[in-house]
Amino acid sequence: MKAKPVVQGLYMVPLGGVNAFLLDAPEGLVLIDAGFPGKADAILAAMADLGRAPGHLRHIVLTHAHRDHIGSLAALVRATGAETWMHRLDAPIAERGAGFRPLKPAPNFLLRLLFHMLIRSDVKVEPATIDHLIEDGDVIPLAGGLRAVHAPGHCAGQVALLWQARGVLFAADVCTHLAGLTDPIGFEDQEEGRRSQRKLAGLDFTVACFGHGKAITHDAARRCRAKWPAVPA
DSSP: OOOEEEETTEEEEEOSSSEEEEEEETTEEEEEOOOSTTOHHHHHHHHHHTTOOGGGEEEEEOSOOOHHHHTTHHHHHHHHOOEEEEETTTHHHHHHTOOOOOOEEOSSHHHHHHHHHHOOSSOOOOOOOOOEEEOTTOEESSTTOEEEEEOOSSSTTOEEEEETTTTEEEOTTSSEEESEEEOOSEESSHHHHHHHHHHHHTSOOSEEEOSSBOOBOSSHHHHHHHHSOOOOO
């Protein structure tokens, strides 16, 4: 997989239906999310494309505990020795590799169809230790500071990450940008998910990156507010 530049110091790594992101930080590479199981080699190949060895990956920040975001976490930790970060509500799932909470499909015909094609309730992944627990409002001391914004609804322990130094929002699966801005494929709690969408729309950012879909590189906050009228965050 090729690492695709988004803004200076930020690269998107497409992993077949889901994205991971590499931040080139003074303390070493920071990876946001780890893709499906079996994607560790693709992420390491993307790092090699940037001229980086496995040991250059120092930190992995997980936005939430779904199989497509934590599936290759354990393999990457073995290969790199990276430290891991995750919200306290989802860390136990990553550490068990099981116990994923049930989802209901989003209220959209195409998303509902994808939900029934892709979502399984009995999934397991290889467990991995979470070294650092994240709370809402924490500023993770990586890449000049990543502000954690608790954004449940799709997943109870989901966090979005605001990279204020570059004006970038990592929206996780609060929403997707596939055929335009829209919902995630499913919700644990749809009303809570709506609140999280409006919460993110109230933040100050120029660029938005998504777990699913292309990045928005200009005027992203305005586009999000047009879709989901903002509330103060």
